[in-house]
Amino acid sequence: MDWRTKLLNPKQKARQDYKSLVTPVYRGSTVVFDEQSLIKDDWKQSENGYSYGLYGTPTALELGARICDIEGAKHTFIVPGGQSAIALVYFAFCKSGSHALVPHSAYGPNKAMAEGLLRDLGIEVESYDPLIGKDIKKLIRKNTSLIWCESPGSVTMEIQDVPAIVKAAHEKGVPVALDNTYAAGVLFDAFKYGVDVSIQALTKYIGGHSDILLGSVSVRDDSVYNVIGSIYMQLGLAVSPDDCSLALRGLQTLAIRLEQLEKATFQIALKLSEIDIIENVYHPALTSCPGHEIWKRDFTGSASVFSFTFAKKISGDQVEKFINSLNIFKIGLSWGGVTSLAVVYPDLVRPNKDFEGRLVRLNIGLEATNDLINDLEIAISKIN
Ligand SMILES: Cc1ncc(COP(=O)(O)O)c(C=O)c1O
Incomplete structure (x- = not known):
């Protein structure tokens, strides 16, 4: 065989019986058949x-x-x-x-x-x-x-x-x-x-x-x-x-991540629910979440994402100042990762309910919970 043909038809091949714990990455569009x-x-x-x-x-x-x-x-x-x-x-x-x-x-x-x-x-x-x-x-x-x-x-x-x-x-x-x-x-x-x-x-x-x-x-x-x-x-x-x-x-690592995220997120949600300028915390494990009783009946746990609203006396600009004052929390739309995120939804409305830019969603990550609580408390103190 010409070496050019050999490039595509190798005679020598590595053993195929490598028993890895990890599923190989199979790249390939085309499947070949024996006949x-x-x-x-x-x-x-x-x-x-x-x-x-x-x-x-x-x-x-x-x-x-x-x-x-x-x-x-x-x-x-x-x-x-x-x-x-x-x-x-x-x-x-x-x-x-x-x-x-x-x-x-x-x-x-x-x-x-x-x-x-x-x-x-x-x-x-x-x-x-x-x-x-x-x-x-x-x-x-x-x-x-x-x-x-x-x-x-x-x-x-x-x-x-x-x-x-x-x-x-x-x-x-x-x-x-x-x-x-x-x-x-x-x-x-x-x-x-x-x-x-x-x-x-x-x-x-x-x-x-x-x-x-x-x-x-x-x-x-x-x-x-x-x-x-x-x-x-x-x-x-x-x-x-x-x-x-x-x-x-x-x-x-899903099980261990979910376990830690549930614990940290609930702790942070509870803490926020005790702050006077926070009107409502929408976390499934809190009674303030619509449908909480159904969560208790049907779910086996809660995850890392939840929302809260500031009291009516807090303006949209103040909410934005809160978000911009966060240091450990990054500003971002997604969730489920290891980094804590915060985002305000300035235009969010539901039928018969206008949140007037006072609703914030958090995703809790794997940072130390106390650092996250401090970060939120410092940012809240800055809006006044
Ligand atoms: C509840 C929910 N479903 C679906 C999606 C869409 O997922 P993807 O970004 O992978 O398209 C998202 C993304 O934020 C989501 O929050």
Whole structure:
């Protein structure tokens, strides 16, 4: 063989029996087959064998299998981010003429998709009060094809009565999808409580270090698997094996991170609730959080993100001064990583409620809790 050919057809190969504790990063778009008759072109790679990197390399499939196992799902699709997980679910269940329901407190870009792309495609997405519970049945129409839940809600932290919503939905044959990112797929047992699809932004707690963007879509049974899988294949939601490898690493420390984050976050939330110029603290484990009783009933823990409002006498400018005076907390929108973050939502409104720029969301990280409390107290002292 010419050396040029040898470059692509090496005779010498390393042994392949290296038993690492770590899942290898399989890079590759193309799969080769031993014989023409063995070629398959099928997105169902977990059952039918590998066909093409677009449907997941072994690194992505391993990550999917682990999330699936932890969530008690039938199958888990790995997708490029939490938002693409949301898009996949909408496109799987809704078509022109469909009606879907989404809570007011859903992740902003979920509602933006509902009011933008989906409306333009002739899909009507109606938003509902996240605390509606069993009364959701009054909103279900003949053409309702999907109900979203997100619990706690983004920023305003409402805990939803997911079992009651599932019961009402299933009585009318409507599937329920849950954005289970806050619970990291573990603090709320989505499939025990009957949901059909549980999505996560793996970007948050599974990655855990603010260095990847990934999402997961976990399904209850074969019929949902087939509905979602067909659209997953058509949308071409390829993921990076390097990012999957980081998510697999994140999983190994998820339990210990969540344990510490829960402890530190609750301590900080309690401390804030004792400060006189703080009006309300929206942390699921505090009675001041809407739906707290449901959290106590259905969740096995709380996580690192919560919000609070300053009293009415504090102006928007003062709230901004508070944020800008923080030193250890960084100013940022995401959550679930190891760094504490703070952000004010100046324009946040919910039906019948205008927060007038007084609502702040915190993500608690792994810094020493006392340092974080000091940082908050110093910044609060500076606004007066
Ligand atoms: C509740 C929730 N769902 C979904 C997403 C979207 O995730 P990603 O940023 O991975 O697209 C986010 C991101 O902030 C989120 O907070």
